[in-house]
Amino acid sequence: METMESLVKERIGSRIATGGAVDAGHASGNGGSRTAPTAGEDITGGRVPAFSTTGAEIAAPSGNGARPIIRGIGIDKRYVMGQDNYVDALRDASLEIKEGEMVGVMGPSGSGKSTLLHILGCLDSASSGEIWLDGRRVDDLSRRELARLRRNEVGFIFQTFNLVPSLTAIENVMLAAEYAGKSRREAREAARKALSQVGLAEREGHRPTELSGGQQQRVAIARALVNSPKVIFGDEPTGNLDSVSSTEIVEMMHRINRDTGTTFVLVTHDPGVAETCDRVFHMLDGRVTNGHHA
Amino acid sequence: MRTLRNVFRRKLRVLLTIFGITIGVLALVVMGSMAEKINMLVSGGTEYFSDKVTVQAENTALFTSAPLSIDKRDAIKAVPGVAEVSASVDALLDTESSMSFGMPPMFSGTDLLGRDLESFQLSYTEGRGLNPGERGAAVVGADLKDKLGAEVGGTITVRGEQFTVVGILDKTLTAPDTTVVLPLADAQRLYMQDIPEVVRNQVDQGDLVTSFVVYPTPGTDPELLAAEINEAVPGVNASGPQAFQDQVASAMGIFNAILYGIAIIALFVGGLSVINTMTMSVNERTREIGVRKAIGASDGQIVGQFLSEAGFIGLIGGVSGLFLGWLVATVTDKLLEPRNLDLFLVSPRLALGSVVFAIILGLVSGLYPSLHAARLQPVLALRYE
Numbered sequence: 001m002e003t004m005e006s007l008v009k010e011r012i013g014s015r016i017a018t019g020g021a022v023d024a025g026h027a028s029g030n031g032g033s034r035t036a037p038t039a040g041e042d043i044t045g046g047r048v049p050a051f052s053t054t055g056a057e058i059a060a061p062s063g064n065g066a067r068p069i070i071r072g073i074g075i076d077k078r079y080v081m082g083q084d085n086y087v088d089a090l091r092d093a094s095l096e097i098k099e100g101e102m103v104g105v106m107g108p109s110g111s112g113k114s115t116l117l118h119i120l121g122c123l124d125s126a127s128s129g130e131i132w133l134d135g136r137r138v139d140d141l142s143r144r145e146l147a148r149l150r151r152n153e154v155g156f157i158f159q160t161f162n163l164v165p166s167l168t169a170i171e172n173v174m175l176a177a178e179y180a181g182k183s184r185r186e187a188r189e190a191a192r193k194a195l196s197q198v199g200l201a202e203r204e205g206h207r208p209t210e211l212s213g214g215q216q217q218r219v220a221i222a223r224a225l226v227n228s229p230k231v232i233f234g235d236e237p238t239g240n241l242d243s244v245s246s247t248e249i250v251e252m253m254h255r256i257n258r259d260t261g262t263t264f265v266l267v268t269h270d271p272g273v274a275e276t277c278d279r280v281f282h283m284l285d286g287r288v289t290n291g292h293h294a
Numbered sequence: 295m296r297t298l299r300n301v302f303r304r305k306l307r308v309l310l311t312i313f314g315i316t317i318g319v320l321a322l323v324v325m326g327s328m329a330e331k332i333n334m335l336v337s338g339g340t341e342y343f344s345d346k347v348t349v350q351a352e353n354t355a356l357f358t359s360a361p362l363s364i365d366k367r368d369a370i371k372a373v374p375g376v377a378e379v380s381a382s383v384d385a386l387l388d389t390e391s392s393m394s395f396g397m398p399p400m401f402s403g404t405d406l407l408g409r410d411l412e413s414f415q416l417s418y419t420e421g422r423g424l425n426p427g428e429r430g431a432a433v434v435g436a437d438l439k440d441k442l443g444a445e446v447g448g449t450i451t452v453r454g455e456q457f458t459v460v461g462i463l464d465k466t467l468t469a470p471d472t473t474v475v476l477p478l479a480d481a482q483r484l485y486m487q488d489i490p491e492v493v494r495n496q497v498d499q500g501d502l503v504t505s506f507v508v509y510p511t512p513g514t515d516p517e518l519l520a521a522e523i524n525e526a527v528p529g530v531n532a533s534g535p536q537a538f539q540d541q542v543a544s545a546m547g548i549f550n551a552i553l554y555g556i557a558i559i560a561l562f563v564g565g566l567s568v569i570n571t572m573t574m575s576v577n578e579r580t581r582e583i584g585v586r587k588a589i590g591a592s593d594g595q596i597v598g599q600f601l602s603e604a605g606f607i608g609l610i611g612g613v614s615g616l617f618l619g620w621l622v623a624t625v626t627d628k629l630l631e632p633r634n635l636d637l638f639l640v641s642p643r644l645a646l647g648s649v650v651f652a653i654i655l656g657l658v659s660g661l662y663p664s665l666h667a668a669r670l671q672p673v674l675a676l677r678y679e
Contacts, residue, residue, distance in 0.1 A: 118673045118676075121588075123587075123588055123672045123673040123676070124671070124672075124673035143593060144592060144593070147587070147590060147591065147592040147593070148590075148592075150587070150588060150589065150590045150672075151589065151590020151591075151592075152590070155589075156588045156589065158585075158588075158676070162581070162582075162584075162585040162588075162676070163585075164582055164585065164586070165582075166296070166299045166300055166303055167296065167299075171296065175586070175589065176589040176590060179586075179589060179590040179591045179592070179595060180590055223589060224589075227590070
C-alpha cells in the first residue's frame, strides 16, 4: 500500500499540474500515459494477475472512441431549508462519461460529489439541468419510470454497504433481481451467479453481521451486478474498508469493468482508488472543475 | 419467511402488538360467540313463530307456563282462518333449574295435531318421532342427549318418571336442542307437579295445557288472526310473529350490539398499536427503505412489503385470539354444564370473520405507515441515520 500511496501522490500531482481529467489511456491502445504495469503490480501486490495488465489489454470499449453513456449538462441542485436559506450543492455541473469507462469523482467534503452521483444515478432530482443516461433524457421521468431505471439500468454500491440486515447474502442479491421482475427461482439463480462472480458463493447463507466489511461490500457489488446494469455508481465504496479489503474491492470492480464492460462511477476520497480509474473528475463548490474537458 | 423475519426483528415490540390484537380478537370471539348463541336461538324462534299464532293464558308473557283449559281449543278452532289447533304443555325439565342465560332445558308435551302444517320440521339423528296415542315415549334434543345419557331404546328419567327414548333430534342450534318431546298426556301428568297443591286436587290433569299452537289457513295473516282470536275467545292471549320480534328479538338485538361494541373497542385499541408498531418500524428502517428504492423497488413494492408485514401481524393476532377465545368459550361452557348453561357458540362465520377482521385491521393500520415508507425520497432515506 505504501507504494500505492506514493504512486497516487505522483499521479494526482501530475493531474493537478495538467489541470484536466487524466485519461489513463485505455483508449489510446498502448497504455498511453498510464504506467499501467507498475500500477497494477503495486495495487494488487501481484496477487491478481488479471489486474496487473497493461491498459492495452483491457477489453472494455472505453475512452475517447466510445459513445457517451452519461451526460450531465448544467446541473443545479439547491436545497431549500427555509425562506432565504438554501444551499447550492451543485452549480452548473457538467460532465460526460463514456460507455465502459471507470471514472472517479474527487473533491473536498461538501463539494457536491455525492449529490452529483445521486442525481446521475436517479436517486435524487436536479433543480435544473439535463441528465442523459444511455441516450435518454432522465431528469424529467416519473417516479415509476425512475424506479424502473434504477432497477434495470444502474447499480449502486455504498460506503456502508447497506445490506438488509435481516436477509442472508443471497437474499440481499435476490431482492434486486426480484424487484426487476424475476421469479424467486430465476432470482436465486441470478444471485448465485453474481455471488460467484464476487467470490462469495460459499457464503450465500450468511447474514451481513456474519460477514467481514470486505465481504459485505462484495455482496453489495453482487447485488449491484445482478440485473446487469449499464452503470454502477459507487459512493465511497472503500470508505469503510481496511487497505487490504479496499484493494480487493477495487480490483474486483476493475475486473467486472473489464469483463462485462459495465461503466463505473466512483465517488472517492481515496487517491489510491482514484488513481486506478481511467479518468478522474474533480469537484469544488458544486462544480466539476474539469468536467467540460471530458 | 422473509416477511416473518422482518416482522420479528423487534421481537418484544411485535409480540406486544400481536398480543394487543390477540386480546381484541379474544374479546370479539368471546362476546361474538355469546351473541351468536343468542342469534341462533332468536333466528330459530323467529322462523318458528313466523307463520303461526301462539295462544296462552290471559295476562301472561310469552314463554310462561301458566295453565290454560283445554276447552279453549274448540273456541279457538271456531275462529275463521284457523286450520288446526295443537295443544301443548311446556315446562322446565328440572324444577331445580336455575335462571338460564340461553334456553333452559324444557319438556314439551304435544298432541301432534297439525304436524303436517308445521313449517319448522324436525329431523332425527337416530330413531323417529312420537306416534299419535303413544305413551311413555320421549324424543330427546341434541344437547340433552349426553346430559341425560339418552340412547334410542334406552330410558331417561324426567321428573322422576321413566320414559323410553324413541328418537334423538338433529342439532337445530335453537330451542328444540334443549327440549324433551313427550306425549301430551304424559306431559300433563308431569305438569301437575307445578300446580300449587291447593288447586291440584280440584283440576283434572287432562284439562290443563300451557299453550295452543294455532296454524292459520293458507292466505291468512297470522297477526290479524291473533287479533281475531283475542276478540272471539275470552281469557286467552294470542300472539302473532310480531310479538316474538317485539319481546325477544329486538331486546336481543340491543344486547348483541353492546357485546359487539365492546369487542370492537378492544380491537380498535389493538389496531392503534399496529399503527404505532408499523410507524416505528418504518422509521427505524428508513435507511433500509432507501436502499430498497436505490436497488429498484417501486413505491408499490415498498407498500406491499410493509402492508404484508402489518397484515401478518393481524393474521397471527387473529389466529391466536380466535384460539384463546374458542378455549375460553369451550372451557366456560364445560364448567357451566352442570348448571345447564350453554353460553357460547363459536360459529364458523364468527371464527372466519374474526380472523379476516384482524387481518383487515392489520392492513388498514399498516396503510399509513406503508404509504409513508413508499413516499420517502430514496436519497433522503439513504442519508437517514
